[in-house]
Amino acid sequence: MSVKVQLPPVLRGVMGGERWLEADGSSIAAVLGDLAKRHPSLGLHLFDEQGAVRHNIVFLHAGEMIRAKDAGARQIRDGEEIVLTNALAGG
Amino acid sequence: MAITLIVGTPKGAAVLRGNGNGSWSEDFVLHGWPVTASARDDKGRIYIAVNSPNYGVAIFASDDGADWKQLPAAPRYKPEDRGNPEHHRLVSKMDFAGQLKGGGRFVDQIWTLHFAHGALWAGVSEAGLFVSRDRGESWQPIDGFNNQPGRENWAPGFGGLGAHTILSDANDPNRMWVGVSAAGFFRTDDGGRTWNPKNRGVNPAVDSAPASTGQCIHHAAHDPANAGIIFRQEHRGVHRSDDGGDNWRVIESGLPIAELSDGHRCAFGFPMVMDRPSKSVFVAPLDGDNFRFPRGGQLAIYRCSDGETWQARTDGLPGNCYAGVLRGAMAADQKRGVYFGTTSGAIYASGDLGDSWREVASGLPRIMSVDAYIS
Secondary structure (H helix, E strand, C coil), X not given: CEEEEECCHHHHHHHCCCCEEEEECCEHHHHHHHHHHHCHXXXXXXXXXXXXXXXXXXXXXXXXXXXXXXXXXXXXXXXXXXXXXXCXXXX | CCEEEEEEECXXXXXXXXXXXXXXXXXXXXXXXXXXXXXXXXXXXXXXXXXXXXXXXXXXXECCCCCCEECCCCCCCCCCCECCXXXXXXXXXXXXXXXXXXXXXXXXXXXXXXXXXXXXXXXXXXXXXXXXXXXXXXXXXXXHHHCCCXXXXXXXXXXXXXXXXXXXXXXXXXXXXXXXXXXXXXXXXXXXXXXXXXCCCCCCCCCCCCXXXXXXXXXXXECHHHCCCEEEEECCEEEEECCCCCCCEECCECCCCEECCCCCEEXXXXXXXXXCCCCEEEEEEECHHHHCCCHHHXXXXXXXXXXXXXEEECCXXXXXXXXXXXXXXXXXXXXXXXXXXXXXXXXXXXXXXXXXXXXXXXXXXXXXEEEEEEC
């Protein structure tokens, strides 16, 4: 099952400027795990030392905002897109 | 002689290049990454540490100063390492979910990078020490430091529990010092297996801590070739040790003395650097821990040339400055050049050990680190 993940601008620099990445997985967390396996440099930014999805990352999927703590439960279907972004703060 | 300054800001790194004749160019790289430290290895590769509240820490490297690539590894604690609850509370301000992070220990910032004896060392927050012996391709924790006896008594400063200063001995690879806010200064004499607090003669800043730790070191400087003479900018003043940190005494003659929030009077500030050939030490005093700007708005760098007394060096510095100079935001190029950045985004340079200064960049975000490299 293949899905597309859109990276935020700051992480595109880690991936040579790529905006979209392909990955496999049936949940958002599984998709992130596949990305981390394919791209270890990117994986550093997705999971913390405890193996949890970094808590300030949020996802846009099917018109809804999904928080990191819900990434494991959110099911993804073949061909869908996920937008990976983060909590915004500061000036 | 070309000079490269790597200037860390919350929004990326400014790369300033000086040709030695007063002309400077400026690039801004790593857009969107908070940059806190850099180092250069013996082959000329420059490493830049980034840490994002959203995406964690990483290290970028460049061999030419123009093309920056993220390295595949970064300092990370083991899943079984337990964290300091008070540190968690302080650094979790950006926690979108409003939750503490469950008891683990996390690297939330790389405070300093230090190249010594063929290895790249990283001092991090939550306080810890890591080393890479393969140019950043992999990192190993220094367990003797990270899990040393007494760590349970360490208390964070307001900026968290951070290992921000690393000093090394050019003549003894087994000897190294690490400064931790607010636990104090530690030394190993056996290559990192064991560490001992080195704070005798320095007042603790944390009343509840044991007297041996609880000192709030802000920075330290020495000549690695004559490593036993160490200068130390502490929350509670400027100190000197002549025995590798075993004993400390205050050296504040000539420095502006401020009253701290607890009534203690001393020379307060953060950065400290040394020009090794001349043995000159530089600090940037602030008007105490309440105000944290230069006294009277006169931006001033103080120089110690005799190891004991200090003189203000203000020629070319503004008299209406209410910005500070952060811990990592001053550097010496070891060729009489001294550089610093302010929290208002200005960079000042001196080519004559501080006798005269010139603003060489402005309009940058808050400056968190400055490192200088001669080529």
